Amino acid sequence: MRISTAASWANALNNLSLAQDRQASANSQLSTQKVATDLMGYGRGSEVIASYQSSLSRTNSYLDVAQTVSDRLSSQDTAITTLGDSVTAAKDGIMSALANGSGSTIMVDLQGTFSSALSGLNYQHNGQYLFAGGNDAVPVNVSTLSQLGAATSAASVFTNGTIKKSSQIDANTTLQTGMLASDLGTQLMGIYKEIQNYNDDPTTGPFGAALTDAQKTFLTTKSQEFATVYNQVLEQGSLNGTLQKRVENTQTSLKGQASSLEQLVSNKTSADLAKAYTDLQQAQVAVQASAQVLSSLNNNTLLNLLK
Numbered sequence: 001m002r003i004s005t006a007a008s009w010a011n012a013l014n015n016l017s018l019a020q021d022r023q024a025s026a027n028s029q030l031s032t033q034k035v036a037t038d039l040m041g042y043g044r045g046s047e048v049i050a051s052y053q054s055s056l057s058r059t060n061s062y063l064d065v066a067q068t069v070s071d072r073l074s075s076q077d078t079a080i081t082t083l084g085d086s087v088t089a090a091k092d093g094i095m096s097a098l099a100n101g102s103g104s105t106i107m108v109d110l111q112g113t114f115s116s117a118l119s120g121l122n123y124q125h126n127g128q129y130l131f132a133g134g135n136d137a138v139p140v141n142v143s144t145l146s147q148l149g150a151a152t153s154a155a156s157v158f159t160n161g162t163i164k165k166s167s168q169i170d171a172n173t174t175l176q177t178g179m180l181a182s183d184l185g186t187q188l189m190g191i192y193k194e195i196q197n198y199n200d201d202p203t204t205g206p207f208g209a210a211l212t213d214a215q216k217t218f219l220t221t222k223s224q225e226f227a228t229v230y231n232q233v234l235e236q237g238s239l240n241g242t243l244q245k246r247v248e249n250t251q252t253s254l255k256g257q258a259s260s261l262e263q264l265v266s267n268k269t270s271a272d273l274a275k276a277y278t279d280l281q282q283a284q285v286a287v288q289a290s291a292q293v294l295s296s297l298n299n300n301t302l303l304n305l306l307k
Helices: 005-032 038-098 106-121 146-152 183-200 213-269 273-299 302-306
Strands: 166-170 173-176
Touching: 038 106, 038 166, 038 183, 038 213, 106 183, 146 183, 166 213, 173 213, 183 213, 273 302
Parallel strands: none
Antiparallel strands: 166 173
16 A cells, blocks of 8 residues: 655645635625625736726716806806895895885895805805805905995905806816805995985985985986896806706716716626625635545554554
């Protein structure tokens, strides 16, 4: 009978080790549902997978930016709507006073619409002023018509910067979505200031219970100017809506790209679970067989033969 040699032991141990490796690999695929736990495990396909993953990461980054821009544009829509509503209310208040022939409450009413206009111009998004143009300070630094009337000019009450926010929402598209309070409101503040100064001037004001012909003519002109400003605000709202739609379309496109890339990565990396289960069973049988061979070799010693 041939006695077991070192070569036999080495061969048996090697078979056991290989079987255990196959078992561990199959177990890993079943638990992670992936072919390998790192790119090295995919061999020559690793470069393709890395390329897909890089593209997916970049696409998701653009999606994050697009969502941030979308949220900002939504806030701008609210702010512009608030501003437009205040202009309409101011015009309607003047028209009501003209219809009644009385200006006894007109300045109180206009202060209310002025405060609403300031809410739009000084609107905040995520703790930052939307129309500040890169500055941290409130874009319009007055809060009452009296303060506006005392200012050197309508333009002087604006403290916003000049930077209009731009964002790259995909590989080929950069949108300028930011707006400035001074662009939106200088003409409006000018109308309010003229009304306040007219009311404060003892030769023309104040507006009383009975409006004079001169006051009626002045207020009629101002109501028309408010209507002009409203149309301008409406145009800015339409522009904002166009930007919102463009960002929405970009988001839809990016989500489609991300889904396709995720599928491509999955096709390359996902394990065939049925095959992995079969491999696991075969590996378990191989481990058991290798263990039995080792056990048999262990029993075939010189001492056992001499007994």
